[in-house]
Structure formats: C-alpha cells, structure tokens
Amino acid sequence: METGQIIHTKTKYLFFVCLTLSIAFCLTNCKKASVTTEKKETHTEPLSSWNSEPKGKIIDWVKAVTDSTSTFYIPVSDRIAVFDNDGTLWPEQPFPNQLVFAIDYLKSNAAQHPEWQKDPDLKVFLNENPLQLKDATKTGLIKVMSISHLNITETDFNNNVKNWIETAKDAKFKKRYKDLVYQPMLELLDYLHQNKFTTFIVSGGGADFMRVWTEEVYGIPPYRVIGSYSDAKFEMIDNKPVITKISEGFYLDDKEGKPAAIHRFIGKVPVFCGGNSDGDLAMMQYTAGSKYKSMNVLLHHTDSVREYKYDLKTLSGHLEKGLTEAKKNNWLVIDMQKDFLKIFPFE
Amino acid sequence: METGQIIHTKTKYLFFVCLTLSIAFCLTNCKKASVTTEKKETHTEPLSSWNSEPKGKIIDWVKAVTDSTSTFYIPVSDRIAVFDNDGTLWPEQPFPNQLVFAIDYLKSNAAQHPEWQKDPDLKVFLNENPLQLKDATKTGLIKVMSISHLNITETDFNNNVKNWIETAKDAKFKKRYKDLVYQPMLELLDYLHQNKFTTFIVSGGGADFMRVWTEEVYGIPPYRVIGSYSDAKFEMIDNKPVITKISEGFYLDDKEGKPAAIHRFIGKVPVFCGGNSDGDLAMMQYTAGSKYKSMNVLLHHTDSVREYKYDLKTLSGHLEKGLTEAKKNNWLVIDMQKDFLKIFPFE
Numbered sequence: 171m172e173t174g175q176i177i178h179t180k181t182k183y184l185f186f187v188c189l190t191l192s193i194a195f196c197l198t199n200c201k202k203a204s205v206t207t208e209k210k211e212t213h214t215e216p217l218s219s220w221n222s223e224p225k226g227k228i229i230d231w232v233k234a235v236t237d238s239t240s241t242f243y244i245p246v247s248d249r250i251a252v253f254d255n256d257g258t259l260w261p262e263q264p265f266p267n268q269l270v271f272a273i274d275y276l277k278s279n280a281a282q283h284p285e286w287q288k289d290p291d292l293k294v295f296l297n298e299n300p301l302q303l304k305d306a307t308k309t310g311l312i313k314v315m316s317i318s319h320l321n322i323t324e325t326d327f328n329n330n331v332k333n334w335i336e337t338a339k340d341a342k343f344k345k346r347y348k349d350l351v352y353q354p355m356l357e358l359l360d361y362l363h364q365n366k367f368t369t370f371i372v373s374g375g376g377a378d379f380m381r382v383w384t385e386e387v388y389g390i391p392p393y394r395v396i397g398s399y400s401d402a403k404f405e406m407i408d409n410k411p412v413i414t415k416i417s418e419g420f421y422l423d424d425k426e427g428k429p430a431a432i433h434r435f436i437g438k439v440p441v442f443c444g445g446n447s448d449g450d451l452a453m454m455q456y457t458a459g460s461k462y463k464s465m466n467v468l469l470h471h472t473d474s475v476r477e478y479k480y481d482l483k484t485l486s487g488h489l490e491k492g493l494t495e496a497k498k499n500n501w502l503v504i505d506m507q508k509d510f511l512k513i514f515p516f517e
Numbered sequence: 518m519e520t521g522q523i524i525h526t527k528t529k530y531l532f533f534v535c536l537t538l539s540i541a542f543c544l545t546n547c548k549k550a551s552v553t554t555e556k557k558e559t560h561t562e563p564l565s566s567w568n569s570e571p572k573g574k575i576i577d578w579v580k581a582v583t584d585s586t587s588t589f590y591i592p593v594s595d596r597i598a599v600f601d602n603d604g605t606l607w608p609e610q611p612f613p614n615q616l617v618f619a620i621d622y623l624k625s626n627a628a629q630h631p632e633w634q635k636d637p638d639l640k641v642f643l644n645e646n647p648l649q650l651k652d653a654t655k656t657g658l659i660k661v662m663s664i665s666h667l668n669i670t671e672t673d674f675n676n677n678v679k680n681w682i683e684t685a686k687d688a689k690f691k692k693r694y695k696d697l698v699y700q701p702m703l704e705l706l707d708y709l710h711q712n713k714f715t716t717f718i719v720s721g722g723g724a725d726f727m728r729v730w731t732e733e734v735y736g737i738p739p740y741r742v743i744g745s746y747s748d749a750k751f752e753m754i755d756n757k758p759v760i761t762k763i764s765e766g767f768y769l770d771d772k773e774g775k776p777a778a779i780h781r782f783i784g785k786v787p788v789f790c791g792g793n794s795d796g797d798l799a800m801m802q803y804t805a806g807s808k809y810k811s812m813n814v815l816l817h818h819t820d821s822v823r824e825y826k827y828d829l830k831t832l833s834g835h836l837e838k839g840l841t842e843a844k845k846n847n848w849l850v851i852d853m854q855k856d857f858l859k860i861f862p863f864e
Contacts, residue, residue: 247732250740324780368740381784385594392784393597393715394740404776404799411799411806413780429751433671433760435782437728437739452751452758459758 216361219354219512224467227502228358231465235441236365242463244441246366251442252432252453253355255373255380255397257487258446258469259388260351261340263478266486267347268379269311271334275318289313316417319376324402324413331382345516348387353515355444358467359388367442370394372432374424374449378415396435398423424449429456440464446471451492458499466501468492473507476517563708566701566859571814574849575705578812582788583712589810591788593713598789599779599800600702602720602727602744604834605793605816606735607698608687610825613833614694615726616658618681622665636660663764666723671749671760678729692863695734700862702791705814706735714789717741719779721771721796725762743782745770771796776803787811793818798839805846813848815839820854823864 217225234242235249256262273295276286286292291310294303319327335348343350359369369390371380377397384390401419405412423431429452432440443450443457446469454466470489471480481489496503506513564572581589582596603609620642623633633639638657641650666674682695690697706716716737718727724744731737748766752759770778776799779787790797790804793816801813817836818827828836843850853860 247738368738370740377781377784391594391715393717393782395784399781402777402780404773404780404803406802411776411803413776413803426751429758429760430749433749433751434724434746435740437724437742455753456751456758456760 216364217354217357219357219510221509221511224502224504224509228361228465228467231463232361232365235463244462248438248441248462249362249365249367250436250438250440251362251367251369252372252436252440252444252457253359253369254445254447254450254453255371255375257471258352258444258450259355259371260347261477262487263471263480263484266375267340268375269315270338270347271331271379272314272318274334274338275330276314279317319379320400320415320417322415324378324415327378327415328382331379335383343514345514348383349516350514351387352510353512353517354510356388356515358444359390362442363389368394370396370432370436370440372423372428372453373397374422377423396423396431426452428453432456443467444469445492447487447489448492449488451495454492454495454501458501466496466499467504468496468501469504469506472505473510473513476510476513477506479507563711564701564704566704566857568856568858571849571851571856575708575812575814578810579708579712582810591809595785595788595809596709596712596714597783597785597787598709598714598716599719599783599787599791599804600706600716601792601794601797601800602718602722604818605699605791605797606702606718607694608824609834610818610827610831613722614687615722616661617685617694618678618726619661619665621681621685622677623661626664666726667747667762667764669762671725671762674725674762675729678726682730690861692861695730696863697861698734699857700859700864701857703735703862705791706737709789710736715741717743717779717783717787719770719775719800720744721769724770743770743778773799775800779803790814791816792839794834794836795839796835798842801839801842801848805848813843813846814851815843815848816851816853819852820857820860823857823860824853826854 217228220228234240235244237243253259256266256268260267276292276295280286280296287296291307291313294305294307294310295314298305318330322330335346337346339346340350362369369388371384371388371390371394373380373396375397377395377399380397381392381395384395385392399421401416403414403416405414421427421431425448428450432453439460440453440457441460441462441464443454443464444467445451445454450468454468457464457466468489470493471478471487473479480487481493493503495501504510564575567575581587582591584590600606603613603615607614623639623642627633627643634643638654638660641652641654641657642661645652665677669677682693684693686693687697709716716735718731718735718737718741720727720743722744724742724746727744728739728742731742732739746768748763750761750763752761768774768778772795775797779800786807787800787804788807788809788811790801790811791814792798792801797815801815804811804813815836817840818825818834820826827834828840840850842848851857
C-alpha cells in the first residue's frame with residue numbers, strides 16, 4: 171500500500187478516525203504495573219477467583235434463570251450473553267493491544283518501506299518507545315492502522331495476527347497478550363457456557379483481529395465475535411477465491427453502535443452483559459430492556475498494583491456515565507482490586 | 518410512514534432496488550403446482566428422502582471429513598456449512614415469500630392508510646391477484662417493501678413476521694409457509710448437525726425476516742442467519758431501549774456479497790455450501806477454495822408437478838453460470854425431480 175494513497179483517500183477514514191481517536195487520547199496515560207510470577211492453578215468451583223459478594227450475586231442470578239420452575243426462567247435459546255473485550259476480558263492500557271500489533275507490523279515491514287522513515291507521522295512509531303509515543307499524531311495512528319489492517323487479503327491478515335498473538339509480549343507484564351486475560355472473566359465465561367448460555371464478544375476492537383485467537387483463548391468462535399469492521403471484497407484471481415479487506419464501509423462497534431450491531435449480528439436481546447466503560451453503556455441499557463430478568467456486570471479498574479487504575483482520565487476505557495447508571499439501576503459493579511482475588515491466570 | 522417520504526428518499530434505496538429487481542422480473546413467471554395431501558413420516562435413517570446416488574456422495578464426504586484418522590479430517594471448529602434459503606431450503610416461486618409477507622402487511626394496514634388506494638404503484642398490490650400482479654412496478658415493489666420493513670421497531674417487526682409465519686398459507690399448496698420447506702434439506706441439516714457441523718443461512722432475503730422462524734423451522738438460531746439488511750438505530754425513548762430498522766446502509770447479501778458477508782459474519786471459510794442459483798455461485802467458489810476437502814451441492818429445480826421447474830427464465834433463482842461451474846468442478850448437482858424422493862414433509 172502506498173502511503174500517498176492513504177492521504178488521498180483520507181475522507182474514507184472518517185470512522186476509522188473515531189476508532190483511533192480513543193487510542194490517541196490514551197497515549198499519554200501510561201501507568202506502571204507490577205510484574206508477577208507465573209503460577210498455574212486449576213479450580214473446579216465456579217467463579218473461584220471472585221470475591222464472595224459478586225460471586226454470590228452472579229450465581230444467584232444464573233440459578234434463578236436456569237431453573238425451569240422459577241418465574242425468572244430463560245429458555246436455552248434466549249440465553250444470550252455479550253461481553254466487551256478491551257478492559258473487560260483483557261487489559262486496554264496503556265493503549266489497546268491491537269495498536270501494538272499495528273506498530274509491530276510497521277516495524278517488521280519497515281525495511282521494505284524506506285519511505286516510512288521519511289514520513290514524520292510514521293517514523294515516530296518506528297523509533298519511539300512504544301509505551302510513550304508522545305509525538306504520535308492522529309494522522310499517524312490512522313496510517314499505522316491502515317497499513318496493518320487494510321488492502322490485505324483475509325488469509326494474510328489472519329496469518330499476521332496469528333504469528334503476532336503467538337509470540338508478542340506485553341512490555342509491563344512480560345507475558346504474551348494471549349496469556350494476559352482476566353482469570354475471573356475466563357471463569358465467568360466457563361460458568362455461563364456450562365449453564366448453556368451462548369456468549370458473544372461485542373467490542374470496539376477489530377472483529378478480524380480478535381477472531382484469530384478468541385476461540386482458543388476464550389472458547390468463543392469467530393462467528394460469535396462482533397467488532398468494528400470495514401468492507402471485504404470478493405474476487406476470483408487466477409481462478410482462486412480471494413477476500414481482501416478494504417477501507418470502505420467502516421462500522422464502529424462502540425456506544426450506540428453496540429446494540430445496533432447486536433441486532434445485526436445476533437438478532438436477539440441479550441440477557442447478560444459484561445463491560446467496563448461508557449462505550450458499553452448502550453448495550454447494557456439494551457440488555458436491561460430484555461423481557462427476562464437480565465444482568466449487567468460493570469468492571470471498574472481500581473488496582474494500580476496488579477493491573478491498572480483508571481476511569482475518568484483516559485478515553486480508552488473512559489467510565490463515568492456507566493458508573494452513574496450502574497448505581498442507579500443496581501447493576502453489579504466490580505471493584506477489581508477487592509473483587510478479583512486473582513487478576514491473571516499466571517498469578 | 519408517509520408515502521411521500523419514500524419517494525423523496527428514493528436515492529437511499531439504490532440497493533433496495535437491487536433486491537426487489539429480482540422479484541420484479543419473476544412476477545410474470547407464475548407456474549402451476551400440484552396440491553398434495555399431508556402425511557407425516559418419521560425417519561431415523563440419514564437422508565432418507567434422497568435418492569441413493571447423491572445420498573451416497575454426501576454421506577461419503579461427511580464420513581471422510583469427520584473421521585479423525587482420515588487425511589480429509591476437518592476439526593469440529595472448522596465444520597462450517599452455509600445454505601442459501603429461497604429455492605434451497607424453501608420455495609421461491611412464483612416470487613419470494615418475503616414479498617407475500619410485505620403485500621399481506623400492506624393489505625392488513627390499508628384501512629388506516631386510505632392514501633395507498635390513491636397511489637397507482639400501491640393499489641395494484643391491494644387489488645390484484647397476488648399470484649399475478651402483472652401491473653406491479655419496481656417503484657411499487659420498493660414502496661411495499663419499505664412500508665412493511667422500514668421505520669419500524671425491532672419488536673414490532675418481529676411480532677409482525679411471527680404472526681404472519683404462524684398463519685399465512687401458500688396459495689398453491691394451501692400450506693403454511695413454515696411447513697412448506699424441503700424435507701430432504703431438513704434431513705441434510707439434521708445430518709450435518711449430528712456430525713457437529715455449524716450451519717448458517719446465507720441468503721439474499723432479509724436477515725430480520727428469516728430470524729424470527731429459522732430456529733423453530735430449521736434449528737438454526739438467529740445469530741447463524743445471514744441475509745440482506747439495512748442499518749438499525751438505537752435510542753433510549755422514555756427511558757426504554759428501542760431499536761428501529763432504518764433505510765440507510767443497505768447490504769445486499771447476494772452474489773459476491775455472499776462470501777463477503779461470510780467473512781464479516783462467520784470469519785471462516787465454509788467447507789460445505791448448498792445453493793440453487795447464480796446468486797450462490799460466489800459462495801460456492803469461496804467454499805471450493807477451502808484448505809479442506811469441501812463440498813458444494815447445487816439444487817436444480819426440475820419438478821413442475823411436485824414443485825416448480827425453472828432455471829433460465831426467471832431472475833429469482835436464475836441458474837446458468839452456476840450449472841456450468843458445477844459441472845466443470847464436479848460439484849454435486851441435484852435433479853430435484855429424480856433425486857428428491859419427497860419434496861415437502863407433508864407428502
């Protein structure tokens with residue numbers, strides 16, 4: 171892809187800008203986190219990494235809605251549970267992992283593209299500490315995301331993500347991103363699966379980026395992963411079918427876009443929703459409107475030692491209205507420092 | 518919805534026109550079909566309504582790809598099977614059932630809209646024999662589809678379809694549409710489900726229209742139903758979440774749009790594809806490109822007595838290139854007259 175091309179087709183990236191805007195604002199919010207040693211544990215008790223109070227509330231709700239004699243019973247086919255990804259199932263600080271993938275892609279391919287070092291917007295990503303990036307511009311972010319995500323075949327993109335997720339490690343925790351997921355949320359997914367819920371990811375992150383690894387990491391297959399996306403083009407090239415990811419038709423799966431995407435991709439109102447930011451508020455309101463007794467769980471990042479502590483001061487994971495609404499509507503707010511006995515599987 | 522509004526926002530319906538275009542062309546192609554008496558039968562043998570030759574080919578393929586010792590083995594998570602709906606799982610003549618739903622909606626609501634009788638494009642749908650509609654215009658078709666499908670809440674639309682599918686009967690067979698599905702295809706879906714395939718509908722029809730009844734009729738839940746769609750808008754109205762179907766962002770799930778939608782909604786290349794028209798060719802080519810040994814099954818409508826006989830002379834279900842490609846690539850072509858021992862469950 172020609173860098174010049176990107177600039178000329180800038181108008182097409184209106185929504186792409188929205189996605190990267192949140193990344194831009196959180197670039198200056200790097201926080202320190204402790205490095206812990208790995209320790210594998212197996213639990214058979216449900217939700218064993220949860221504090222007793224929220225655990226009790228979740229179990230009570232699941233028992234009520236899966237008991238066929240209860241007035242709150244939900245038939246299996248309507249047990250739809252949706253989860254945000256960044257900040258809900260895995261960390262989103264100092265910035266979303268998908269941006270790290272994009273920067274890593276840029277670096278890996280820089281030798282074949284000497285023009286990138288001459289582009290002021292791009293060279294900052296090649297040369298600066300990826301945890302700071304204080305000189306990054308929005309234009310630069312759009313370019314990095316475009317270079318790594320667009321005008322590439324489905325097969326090549328999937329291979330790139332696969333190779334990255336198998337090896338790339340988070341700079342703070344020194345763990346692979348795929349191993350750096352929240353243990354209590356893995357237990358919650360398991361518990362819901364055991365109780366015949368059908369789980370979905372509904373994330374502002376790229377659907378194609380997540381789909382490569384969600385089946386292995388969360389037990390959620392690609393067709394149950396909803397995220398932001400742009401159009402795909404189908405062609406027969408040399409008598410072979412080729413799908414190419416293109417820039418047109420960008421859909422931002424965030425805020426009001428989340429319940430709209432749930433309508434589009436799932437076609438049923440969820441009865442359970444897990445999220446952590448104001449970007450998840452609309453899908454929680456949608457879930458609260460279910461004809462069944464539904465449950466909303468809102469993660470509040472409060473642990474500056476074991477993970478990150480944030481809500482108001484960052485746009486990636488900005489939590490303000492969500493907290494007010496959660497308290498008003500009696501949704502379950504998780505104080506991660508207190509309620510997550512363990513944050514990562516390796517602790 | 519104001520009829521005037523529809524005309525003023527005509528430009529938004531560019532793709533909507535494409536969808537209804539096919540309906541327009543087949544309006545003059547009404548064919549006679551025999552009425553048969555209902556007879557319920559239960560079969561435990563797989564594919565018992567299929568002739569032995571195609572049955573053998575399907576079973577051989579399923580056995581090969583599900584045998585973990587075979588070189589053709591496909592892991593469960595990659596057993597993705599896609600099916601067209603109109604003309605593949607249920608009839609599409611004299612025109613798609615979804616148009617009958619739209620006309621029935623118009624008739625049911627005509628008393629509250631005296632202006633429809635004054636509109637030359639609309640009154641033909643209110644007054645003419647719905648099996649002929651020789652004076653129907655494309656503008657009229659777009660209006661009927663818009664009135665019945667757009668600017669309506671998710672809840673109201675679902676209720677309308679639900680009420681219709683429970684009661685509306687096909688004019689030729691005198692059967693409810695939900696009972697007028699192909700018995701051999703129900704058996705094929707069952708057989709694939711038993712062998713741990715995940716089935717999807719990938720249809721040019723409206724996703725929202727199909728999702729209401731596919732779970733009951735085919736055992737395929739809404740989130741595995743891909744179809745044409747337009748945007749949905751989320752709002753909180755009087756403190757309640759409301760999803761409204763709007764006209765913007767129409768996606769036509771046909772031809773090259775089918776594999777592109779499979780990328781968007783499923784995120785994996787199918788290993789099995791069932792279709793019946795040139796609209797399904799691209800997704801068959803995509804399926805043929807799987808890294809696994811895949812299978813394409815193409816239904817050829819050849820039975821003018823028990824169902825309909827058509828291929829070239831109708832746009833809804835036009836089959837020409839598909840047949841050539843199928844023969845060239847050794848895909849399984851089903852001669853419905855010969856290969857479907859039984860067409861409908863009630864036979």
